[in-house]
Amino acid sequence: MKTRLASLTLAASLLSLPAFADGKVTLKDPSGDDNGPGTYKYPTDTVYKKGSFDLTEASIEKKGNKVDFNLTLATNLEDPWRMGKGFATQMIFIFIDTDGKEGSGHTDSPPGLNVQFAPASAWEKLVILSPQETARVKKEIETKAAGLKGDIVVPDRTKGAGKKISASVDASLLGAGDPSQWGIQVVVQSNEGFPAGNDLLTRKVNEYEGQHRFGGGHDGECDPHAIDLLAGSAKGDPSEVKAQHEMLKYECAEDGSAKQKATLTMVRQSK
Structure with missing residues (x-):
């Protein structure tokens, strides 16, 4: 009798589970590492609040046929330019290595970031939260990154609330796989409505900061236009600041x- 009851209980619990296992990575x-290679400074205008580009957590979760993205920053979001989405100054690039195979995917990045990826960290998909x-x-992707457009995903709706920027996309747009098995790299940039040259809606980093320009970099196109990103084991350990700068x-x-471009690697969830 006990065996039968146990079997019925197990069967009931299995029925309550999803039809397939969903993955999550945090x-x-x-x-305090929102300074790129260690030297970058925020623009001088007050809309760029301290911590506005300081990534503290990235969460990616597959739920049924959707994949949810939640990016947490160090300060509350604001919408000083009335973009209507709960945030305005930030722009997030989420690069995904879905297969972990060297030589598979892209090693270059959209124009305006000035970074490349190591061959073993080539990305298959990129989700842009703007x-x-x-x-x-x-339209900007079509014009400025046509060679990459097939692997760039722009969510239909992106929103900001509190300290989080969130969006969902169809899992089919990212290919098969479990997010907990993916390599991930998140690059924090700034939304630029009037981008220079061929830049994909990104804000420049110059030698000296200005009202709407980051400082601490170079006036040419050799410096990485990345204000914060994931590094090391992605556990939030202070040692990861040095890993980012490197x-x-x-x-x-x-x-x-660029004589030598900044070269990014993916991070993976620790077992």
Whole structure:
């Protein structure tokens, strides 16, 4: 009798489970490292509040046929430019290595980030979270990153609330797989409505900061335009600050071009 009851209880519990296992990955990043390679400074305008570009957590979870993205920053979001999505100054790039195979995927990045990926960390998919209208982001991708557009996903709706920027996309757009098995890299940039040259809605980093320009970098195109990202074991350990600075090291040629680009690697959830 006890055996039968146990079997019935197990069967009932199994029926209450989803039809297939959903994956989740949560990655941490230490506070206070929103300075790129260690030298970057915020623009001087007051809309760029301290901590606005300081990533503290990235959570990716598959729920049925959707994948949810939640990015947490160090300060509450604001919408000073009335973008209508609960945030305005931030722009998030989420690079995903779905297969973990060297030589599979892209090692370059959209124009305006000035970074590349190590061959073993090549990405298959990129999700962009922007306060701009989806149609405009897609048009910019079509114009400025046509060679990558097939692997760039722009959610239909992105929102900001509290300290979190969130969005959901169809899992089919990201290919098969469990997010907990993916390699992830999150690059925090700033939404730029009037981008320079071929930049994909990203804000420049110059030698000296200005009202709407980050400082501490280079006036050429050799410095990485990445304010914060994931590094190390992505557990939020203080040692990961140094790992970020090392990853974002760069070298400039005399003409301002990149002699050595900052080279990013993916992070993976620790077992």
